[in-house]
Amino acid sequence: xxxxxxxxxxxRLNIVKAAAxxxxxxxxxxxxxxxxxxxxxxxxxxxxxxxxSKQDLLFQCHDLAMxxxxxxxxxxxxxxxxxxxxxKEVIKGHIETLMSEFNLITVTLGSDYELEEKYSxxxxxxxxxxxxxxxxxxxxxxxxxxFREVPVKVVINLIxxxxxxxxxxxxxxxxxxxxxxxxxYADYLVEPLLSQNPDHFxxxxxxxxxxxxxxx
Amino acid sequence: xxxxxxxxxxxRLNIVKAAAxxxxxxxxxxxxxxxxxxxxxxxxxxxxxxxxSKQDLLFQCHDLAMxxxxxxxxxxxxxxxxxxxxxKEVIKGHIETLMSEFNLITVTLGSDYELEEKYSxxxxxxxxxxxxxxxxxxxxxxxxxxFREVPVKVVINLIxxxxxxxxxxxxxxxxxxxxxxxxxYADYLVEPLLSQNPDHFxxxxxxxxxxxxxxx
Amino acid sequence: xxxxxxxxxxxRLNIVKAAAxxxxxxxxxxxxxxxxxxxxxxxxxxxxxxxxSKQDLLFQCHDLAMxxxxxxxxxxxxxxxxxxxxxKEVIKGHIETLMSEFNLITVTLGSDYELEEKYSxxxxxxxxxxxxxxxxxxxxxxxxxxFREVPVKVVINLIxxxxxxxxxxxxxxxxxxxxxxxxxYADYLVEPLLSQNPDHFxxxxxxxxxxxxxxx
Amino acid sequence: xxxxxxxxxxxRLNIVKAAAxxxxxxxxxxxxxxxxxxxxxxxxxxxxxxxxSKQDLLFQCHDLAMxxxxxxxxxxxxxxxxxxxxxKEVIKGHIETLMSEFNLITVTLGSDYELEEKYSxxxxxxxxxxxxxxxxxxxxxxxxxxFREVPVKVVINLIxxxxxxxxxxxxxxxxxxxxxxxxxYADYLVEPLLSQNPDHFxxxxxxxxxxxxxxx
DNA sequence: CATGAATGAGAGTTCATTCAT
DNA sequence: AATGAATGAACTCTCATTCAT
Numbered sequence: 033x034x035x036x037x038x039x040x041x042x043x044r045l046n047i048v049k050a051a052a053x054x055x056x057x058x059x060x061x062x063x064x065x066x067x068x069x070x071x072x073x074x075x076x077x078x079x080x081x082x083x084x085s086k087q088d089l090l091f092q093c094h095d096l097a098m099x100x101x102x103x104x105x106x107x108x109x110x111x112x113x114x115x116x117x118x119x120k121e122v123i124k125g126h127i128e129t130l131m132s133e134f135n136l137i138t139v140t141l142g143s144d145y146e147l148e149e150k151y152s153x154x155x156x157x158x159x160x161x162x163x164x165x166x167x168x169x170x171x172x173x174x175x176x177x178x179f180r181e182v183p184v185k186v187v188i189n190l191i192x193x194x195x196x197x198x199x200x201x202x203x204x205x206x207x208x209x210x211x212x213x214x215x216x217y218a219d220y221l222v223e224p225l226l227s228q229n230p231d232h233f234x235x236x237x238x239x240x241x242x243x244x245x246x247x248x
Numbered sequence: 249x250x251x252x253x254x255x256x257x258x259x260r261l262n263i264v265k266a267a268a269x270x271x272x273x274x275x276x277x278x279x280x281x282x283x284x285x286x287x288x289x290x291x292x293x294x295x296x297x298x299x300x301s302k303q304d305l306l307f308q309c310h311d312l313a314m315x316x317x318x319x320x321x322x323x324x325x326x327x328x329x330x331x332x333x334x335x336k337e338v339i340k341g342h343i344e345t346l347m348s349e350f351n352l353i354t355v356t357l358g359s360d361y362e363l364e365e366k367y368s369x370x371x372x373x374x375x376x377x378x379x380x381x382x383x384x385x386x387x388x389x390x391x392x393x394x395f396r397e398v399p400v401k402v403v404i405n406l407i408x409x410x411x412x413x414x415x416x417x418x419x420x421x422x423x424x425x426x427x428x429x430x431x432x433y434a435d436y437l438v439e440p441l442l443s444q445n446p447d448h449f450x451x452x453x454x455x456x457x458x459x460x461x462x463x464x
Numbered sequence: 465x466x467x468x469x470x471x472x473x474x475x476r477l478n479i480v481k482a483a484a485x486x487x488x489x490x491x492x493x494x495x496x497x498x499x500x501x502x503x504x505x506x507x508x509x510x511x512x513x514x515x516x517s518k519q520d521l522l523f524q525c526h527d528l529a530m531x532x533x534x535x536x537x538x539x540x541x542x543x544x545x546x547x548x549x550x551x552k553e554v555i556k557g558h559i560e561t562l563m564s565e566f567n568l569i570t571v572t573l574g575s576d577y578e579l580e581e582k583y584s585x586x587x588x589x590x591x592x593x594x595x596x597x598x599x600x601x602x603x604x605x606x607x608x609x610x611f612r613e614v615p616v617k618v619v620i621n622l623i624x625x626x627x628x629x630x631x632x633x634x635x636x637x638x639x640x641x642x643x644x645x646x647x648x649y650a651d652y653l654v655e656p657l658l659s660q661n662p663d664h665f666x667x668x669x670x671x672x673x674x675x676x677x678x679x680x
Numbered sequence: 681x682x683x684x685x686x687x688x689x690x691x692r693l694n695i696v697k698a699a700a701x702x703x704x705x706x707x708x709x710x711x712x713x714x715x716x717x718x719x720x721x722x723x724x725x726x727x728x729x730x731x732x733s734k735q736d737l738l739f740q741c742h743d744l745a746m747x748x749x750x751x752x753x754x755x756x757x758x759x760x761x762x763x764x765x766x767x768k769e770v771i772k773g774h775i776e777t778l779m780s781e782f783n784l785i786t787v788t789l790g791s792d793y794e795l796e797e798k799y800s801x802x803x804x805x806x807x808x809x810x811x812x813x814x815x816x817x818x819x820x821x822x823x824x825x826x827f828r829e830v831p832v833k834v835v836i837n838l839i840x841x842x843x844x845x846x847x848x849x850x851x852x853x854x855x856x857x858x859x860x861x862x863x864x865y866a867d868y869l870v871e872p873l874l875s876q877n878p879d880h881f882x883x884x885x886x887x888x889x890x891x892x893x894x895x896x
Numbered sequence: 897c898a899t900g901a902a903t904g905a906g907a908g909t910t911c912a913t914t915c916a917t
Numbered sequence: 918a919a920t921g922a923a924t925g926a927a928c929t930c931t932c933a934t935t936c937a938t
Contacts, residue, residue, distance in 0.1 A: 059361050061277035065933060077899045077935085086933065143358055145275045183424060183432065189417050190410045190436060197409020208399060216399070220406060224439040252921070259922095281908065293910085294923050302908065491793050493709035497912060509914085509920045518912065575790055576848075577707045615856060615864070622868060625845020626838045633837050640831060648831070652838060655872040684900070691901095712928065725903050728930065 044082045046072060048096060049135070051089045056138035060090055060146045090139070091151035097133065097140040098158040104129050105165055115173030116226060120218035122166055127195050127214040134199060141196050163188050173225070180227040191221050260298050262288060264312060265351070267305045272354035276306055276362045306355070307367040313349065313356040314374040320345050321381055331389030332442060336434035338382055343411050343430040350415065357412045379404055389441070396443040407437050476514045478504060480528060481567070483521045488570035492522055492578045522571070523583035529565065529572040530590040536561050537597055547605030548658060552650035554598055559627050559646040566631065573628045595620050605657070612659040623653050692730050694720060696744060697783070699737045704786035708738055708794045738787070739799040745781065745788040746806040752777050753813055763821030764874060768866035770814055775843050775862040782847060789844045811836055821873070828875040839869050 050071040054063035065086055069076045083089050108121045130137045144152065166188050173179035195217060202213065266287045270279035281302055285295045299305050324337045346353045356371075363371065382404050389395035411433060418429065482503040486495035497518055501508045515521050536557045540550060562569045572587075579587065598620050605611035627649060634645065698719045702711035713734055717727045731737050756769045778785045788803075795803065814836050821827035843865060850861065 057361070059277075059359050061275075062361065064931085075899050076933090077901090078897075080934070081897065143275050145273065145278065186424065186429065186432060187436070189413060190433060193413020193416070194406045194410040197405060197412065200409070201405050208402065213402065216402060217406060220403070220440045224436045256921085280906085282906095291924055292908085293925060296909070296911095297922065297924095489793070491709075491791050493707075494793065496910085507920050508912090509922090510918075512913070513918065513920095575707050577705065577710065618856065618861065618864060619868070621845060621849050622842045622865060625848075626842040629837060629841020629844065632841070640834065645834065648834060649838060652835070652872045656868045688900085713930085714928080723903055724929090725905090725931085726901075729901065729903090734929065 040082065047074075047079060047082055048089060048092045052093045052096075052135040052139050055090065055093060055142070056135040059142070060086075060139075087148055087151065090147060091155070093136055093139040094147060094151070094155045095158075097136045098155060098162065100129055100133055100136070101126065102158060102162055105162060109165055109169065115169055115176060115178045116222055118169055119166075119173065119225070120222050122169065123191060123195060123218040123221055124214040126192075127198060127217060128210065130195065130199060131202065131210050138199050141199065163192075170225070177227060179225045182225060187225065194221060256298070263290075263295060263298055264305060264308045268309045268312075268351040268355050271306065271309060271358070272351040276302075276355075276358070303364055303367065306363060307371070309352055309355040310363060310367070310371045311374075313352045314371060314378065316345050316349055316352070317342065318374060318378055321378060325381060325385065331385060331392060331394045332438055334385055335382075335389065335441070336438050338385065339407060339411060339434040339437055340430040342408075343414060343433060344426065346411065346415060347418065347426050354415050357415065379408075382407075386441070393443060395441045398441060403441065410437060472514065479506075479511060479514055480521060480524045484525045484528075484567040484571050487522065487525060487574070488567040492518075492571075492574070519580055519583065522579060523587070525568055525571045526579060526583070526587045527590075529568045530587060530594065532561050532565055532568070533558065534590060534594055537594060541597055541601065547601055547608060547610045548654055550601055551598075551605065551657070552654050554601065555623060555627060555650040555653055556646040558624075559630060559649060560642065562627065562631060563634065563642050570631050573631065595624075598623075602657070609659060611657045614657060619657065626653060688730070695722075695727060695730055696737060696740045700741045700744075700783035700787050703738065703741060703790070704783040708734075708787075708790070735796055735799065738795060739803070741784055741787040742795060742799070742803045743806075745784045746803060746810065748777050748781055748784070749774065750806060750810055753810060757813060757817065763817060763824060763826045764870055766817055767814075767821065767873070768870050770817065771839060771843060771866040771869055772862040774840075775846060775865060776858065778843065778847060779850065779858050779862075786847050789847065811840075818873070825875060827873045830873060835873065842869060 047068065051063070051068050054067055054071065057063070065079055066076050068089075069079045083092075104125045105122065108118060108125055111118065111121065113121060140155075147155065163185070167184050170179060170182075170184050170187065174181060174184075198213065198217075202210070208216070263284065267279070267284050270284055270287065273279070281295055282292050284305075285292045288295075299308075320341045321338060324334060324341055327334065327337065329337060360368065379401075383400050386395060386398075386400050386403065390397060390400075414429065414433075418426070424432070479500065483495070483500050486499055486503065489495070497511055498508050500521075501511045515524075537554065540553045540557055543550065543553065545553060576584065595617075599616050602611060602614075602616050602619065606613060606616075630645065630649075634642070640648070695716065699711070699716050702716055702719065705711070713727055714724050716737075717724045720727075731740075752773045753770060756766060756773055759766065759769065761769060792800065811833075815832050818827060818830075818832050818835065822829060822832075846861065846865075850858070856864070
């Protein structure tokens with residue numbers, strides 16, 4: 033990549049981040065190209081030298097966010113931890129990526145309908161990959177007897193929902209740090225998955241048995 | 249209420265529901281008043297005979313949704329069930345209200361920034377009331393030794409996040425019915441709260457101890 | 465006129481007066497039929513039983529005002545006073561009618577363009593009649609040597625302008641009463657017209673001689 | 681000011697003048713932005729590149745007009761003429777500015793209520809300044825014995841009213857030129873103010889004595 | 897590269913007017 | 918005689934996008 037291309041790439045990234053910030057603050061529609069430009073001390077016209085359209089900008093936010101999440105997930109998957117600890121790391125990593133790249137991810141977790149189909153297909157593809165990797169970890173845990181039999185996809189959605197919601201209420205001024213919260217979430221959300229060994233104590237678990245065909 | 253007033257009220261409700269449907273499908277901004285009107289075979293102008301503004305319509309969606317949730321919650325609170333069962337009912341009730349009035353709630357759970365301050369104040373007030381009632385139930389459970397000591401608000405947010413996310417992925421064609429899902433969520437999300445009696449078995453719970461000042 | 469017709473006529477008049485009030489307060493465009501109706505505790509629909517259109521209402525304000533002015537003028541013209549005193553009475557009468565029917569006249573003196581041609585023709589006709597009567601008085605004064613030779617129409621416009629403007633600034637709380645003001649205006653505006661007898665004193669009047677063809 | 685800024689400023693001025701023309705012809709409400717654009721062969725959208733709102737446009741008309749009047753007044757005030765001649769110049773200058781910037785001033789003299797408060801405050805401020813300067817001239821004349829004792833503010837309003845009305849009736853095809861008219865007005869309106877020396881001739885002035893507390 | 901300028905499609909909103917009841 | 922309901926035409930304003938310079 034030549035010097036010029038590099039500089040252009042850097043600017044493009046800045047624009048995406050500025051867009052993410054504004055999209056996340058005011059929503060896709062209420063953030064105008066003008067504002068994004070102003071944020072970077074560009075003019076409206078200049079922005080269009082680097083981007084194709086506002087949609088494109090939104091897509092790039094989504095894409096960047098998914099890439100970050102996937103990258104983080106891959107690292108954890110390669111760590112060789114046992115399934116329960118690995119899943120906890122996944123949850124913690126998800127939450128921490130989420131909060132460290134707040135704007136970016138807020139955009140991603142915002143409504144879907146804003147993204148045109150040709151873009152949304154790509155993003156949905158990555159999201160599926162993300163969830164499938166996690167599903168793999170859980171299924172592995174089940175196979176190895178660490179986790180109970182559960183409807184895997186449902187559990188993933190439950191976990192993702194809980195985690196994704198954090199951006200809605202978390203405040204730095206609250207009594208818990210981000211690390212404490214992510215740890216708490218990880219513990220809270222993995223616990224019900226654990227298959228407590230019936231040999232050791234006769235716990236009657238509250239969970240209804242999972243319908244056979246729901247073990248997705 | 250006279251016959252005419254009744255009919256007017258009914259129409260107003262229809263308009264709110266149609267708006268909710270479109271807001272939920274395409275987002276607040278992309279749904280136009282014209283479309284809402286078309287949905288009901290009204291003209292754009294006629295809509296304005298019943299409403300004050302598009303914002304007003306959005307507010308009414310939010311308000312209606314919160315009222316439904318509060319109403320349902322109140323019933324459960326008055327049921328006299330023990331805390332763990334009551335909390336499960338709360339979760340099930342939340343999810344089922346959510347899914348039975350899908351459009352309405354999808355709107356509500358969408359981005360906040362769309363609602364102007366004068367409206368959002370009211371909605372936030374109701375949301376706080378809702379969460380405070382649930383907090384009361386959990387605190388009661390803790391006091392009675394049914395639940396462990398936990399950061400109450402964090403738990404509520406965790407639960408709400410998990411539950412609210414369902415609208416994003418649930419499909420009627422999936423392998424689990426709404427009832428099965430809500431039951432599963434209730435069980436899954438209440439389980440980590442239960443204080444398992446240490447006399448009966450020496451379970452080592454995974455939870456980190458909750459920071460003293462976070463026991464909100 | 466039957467009882468019914470009489471009542472209808474009365475209502476029509478009330479509507480015109482309410483309209484005048486609002487037109488005068490907020491201007492023709494910013495006053496809505498709805499407001500006019502509300503003022504009278506009617507509904508928008510009912511108003512249309514009595515009037516044809518908003519324009520019609522505006523026209524009736526104009527017409528009513530002109531009739532009042534003409535009526536008053538006629539009385540003075542018939543009084544047989546000498547020209548200078550008569551002109552003073554005209555000015556005082558004009559101002560007092562103007563201020564006693566404040567709303568009505570404010571409307572009339574507002575911009576013309578609001579009145580559609582078919583209506584404005586009628587009003588302009590009456591205005592011309594009004595001015596012609598006054599012109600007659602002045603010309604008579606000139607003929608009788610009481611007034612100097614002046615461009616009559618210009619003088620009338622000067623006088624009307626000064627008088628009509630009063631509505632813009634007069635406040636009941638001011639130091640002068642309406643009567644004092646109208647008297648002051650009458651004196652001030654007639655004085656320069658008086659032909660001071662050159663036999664008695666050699667006043668060099670400031671007035672340039674009036675161009676012959678301007679003695680309209 | 682760069683070349684570009686200069687051109688932009690010029691366009692803005694053109695837009696204001698075009699707006700003034702249409703406002704003056706059809707009234708603020710009946711003149712549409714579309715028409716203003718058409719007048720300048722712009723598109724509706726382009727107009728909004730230069731202005732903020734229609735109100736803004738109206739305000740700028742008012743403001744420009746007041747600035748012209750104030751500028752003109754200042755020049756006369758600095759001329760060092762004796763009070764009577766100075767006042768005549770003021771009247772002539774007022775009328776001539778008025779007629780040379782006909783559209784602009786017609787807008788200004790039109791109804792007030794059209795201007796929103798935040799704007800009207802500014803304009804009223806300037807109008808007050810204008811009237812106060814004239815009041816100063818008259819008071820000076822009174823102090824120096826050139827003018828009689830009169831209620832100053834009332835006289836100013838009388839004069840302004842007479843002058844402002846000219847726009848309503850003046851036609852270039854009439855028998856008097858603008859200069860002749862403005863001279864006539866100046867003479868006519870100043871004459872009753874002059875304190876004719878009672879030593880030279882025993883004129884009995886028609887004026888009622890001015891109420892003591894009205895000598896504002 | 898950058899930008900001022902221009903555009904046009906469309907959105908929300910208002911309101912005089914009509915009409916069935 | 919009165920009114921709730923409905924309508925449609927018009928208007929202001931916004932903004933993503935384009936383009937000449």
